Amino acid sequence: MKEIYLLGATGSIGQQTLEIIRANPHDFILKGASANDNLKLLIKIVEEFHPEVISVKDEMQKEVLETLFPKITIFIGEEGLTKLAAYNPDRDITLINALVGMVGLKPTLAAIKIDRNVLLANKETLVVGGHLIKEALKNSSAKIYPIDSEHSAIWQALNGEGINTVKRLIITASGGAFRDLTRDELKKVNVKEALNHPNWSMGNKITIDSATMINKGFEIIEACYLFDIDIDQVEAIIHKESIIHSMVEFNDGSVMAQIADHDMRLPIHYAMYYPKRKPSIANKFDLMRLNNLHFSPLDINRYPCLGYAIEAFKKGGSLRTVLNSANEVAVKLFLEEKISFLDIETIIKKEIDSHKIISNPTIDEIYAIDKEIKDRIYQQY
Ligand SMILES: NC(=O)c1ccc[n+]([C@@H]2O[C@H](COP(=O)([O-])OP(=O)(O)OC[C@H]3O[C@@H](n4cnc5c(N)ncnc54)[C@H](OP(=O)(O)O)[C@@H]3O)[C@@H](O)[C@H]2O)c1
Known part of the structure; x- marks a missing residue:
């Protein structure tokens, strides 16, 4: 029986992962899960699978869940995702990272650090922090297995x-x-x-x-x-x-x-x-x-x-963060109908053309660049 922590349980990959767990109850058990906006679906997931730990978006969501499920451990925010990824470090738990965006990077690194295998759908993690993941894997027995067709x-x-x-x-x-x-x-x-x-x-x-x-x-x-x-x-x-x-x-x-x-x-x-x-x-x-x-x-x-x-x-270096961060904001703005489809590529090009590359950026530098780029683009639209 494999114990699973599933980040992004409410998303497309997350839901399909739950279908597999549901169909194979003798092989897999969901022990941890996370969600962001979709609290309603997370509640359904907890009612069905009874995980022992979850991570939610904010304090308000935590209060709702604490009332409904007083025995569950609940983390919050981006920090909560990282805590969940590395929770119960002595147990043989598999982490499935089905988050979208570079929010998946820190949890992946945290799991690798405690020798926990990661099944990775969250491609932005490798785009932005592939060099950090590669380095972390050198000092770990953890493996990364891809979930991308x-x-x-x-x-x-x-x-x-x-x-x-x-x-x-x-x-x-x-x-x-x-x-x-x-x-x-x-x-x-x-x-x-x-x-x-x-x-x-x-x-x-x-x-x-x-x-x-x-x-x-x-x-x-x-x-x-x-x-x-x-x-x-x-x-x-x-x-x-x-x-x-x-x-x-x-x-x-x-x-x-x-x-x-x-x-x-x-x-x-x-x-x-x-x-x-x-x-x-x-x-x-x-x-x-x-x-x-x-x-x-x-x-x-x-x-x-x-x-x-x-x-x-x-x-290389920090230009990969720029590529990803500019794309994350541009796609969001397009989905909110604030920019046109072709503006997505214009925004990305402008950011990568003006960036001064830092080779091998640290995790702090990656997050600082991400914030700077997202703030700048949001201010413009
Ligand atoms: N879908 C596919 O067929 C497919 C195929 C290959 C690779 N991938 C990759 O797999 C990853 C997931 O894709 P998806 O299509 O499943 O995405 P999705 O349907 O948008 O689901 C994303 C999940 O991440 C959560 N999330 C989003 N932003 C978050 C944040 N800031 N903090 C915490 N949680 C957050 C969402 O929570 P809420 O829903 O509760 O807000 C949801 O559970 C992506 O990297 C994608 O490129 C997907």
Whole structure:
């Protein structure tokens, strides 16, 4: 029986993780959970799964929950997420990080510090603090396992082979909500259209990140850290059916691909059961769908945010924080209908062009830069 602490239990990945726990009560038990705005759903989760510890947004939420569940330990705020991640350090608990945004970085570091394995959906953690995570893993027995369909595909296709046998990693991209629109047509798109992803049902931020294609840039960065590979060996291509979730081309010319229906419960399930393979509740794959697969190159001129992500990774240091922080605010402003879709890329470009890079930023420097950038952008809109 694996004990699970789940950060971001109320989100898209969080809810799908709970489906897996619900379907496999002899293998998993939810011992900890967190939420931010969705208190109602957190209450339902506590009623169903009876975790012993939770983390909530603020004191007001804590008071509500204390009255309802007097026996539960309750933490609050960002600090609470970190406390939860490292709670009960002597117990063999797995942390699942399904938070959105760089708020996931400190909890991940806290878990690694106490040798706790982390199943990581929260890609912003690696974009912003990949160097800190890598360093922390050197002094820890903890492992990081990816919960992202592309990285799960690469992980499975590699099947334990050394990275020195790999020629390229090929990450597939659906193309997002606007894949068939011209740059000119992008000027007029609205929030509702941007949230209408053709293949996946996900949280709002990653859905917008898929439409701008910065998400693919984040995934390239994630792959570099997770698999210790040079960025020039990672390529992204458009594959609009999202059936091949990524590929590994080995140096002998063989290409291994992972193929499955687009259902996030499969990569979550794979990471939760790893190193075992078990029957899953994910949708079954219809082989006939292989008859009609399409691939095309990904054009950086069409998707400038992908180029900014690659630039930020190559130039390195604090520029990765700038990329992420500017994107987090810009996406929020777009979702609030305060800026247009194309303003997202303009805001990111302005911030990365004017930033003086600090190499290997500390956690405090990362948070200071994040605050400075978010404050500056908010003041403008
Ligand atoms: N969804 C997917 O299919 C998918 C696939 C691959 C990777 N990912 C990655 O997985 C992560 C989660 O994505 P998602 O789609 O599940 O996001 P989501 O649906 O927006 O859920 C995010 C979760 O984080 C919580 N949260 C948000 N801001 C917070 C804050 N400041 N402090 C504490 N908790 C906060 C939310 O709580 P409330 O809801 O209570 O406010 C929610 O539980 C992202 O990094 C995403 O890129 C997602």
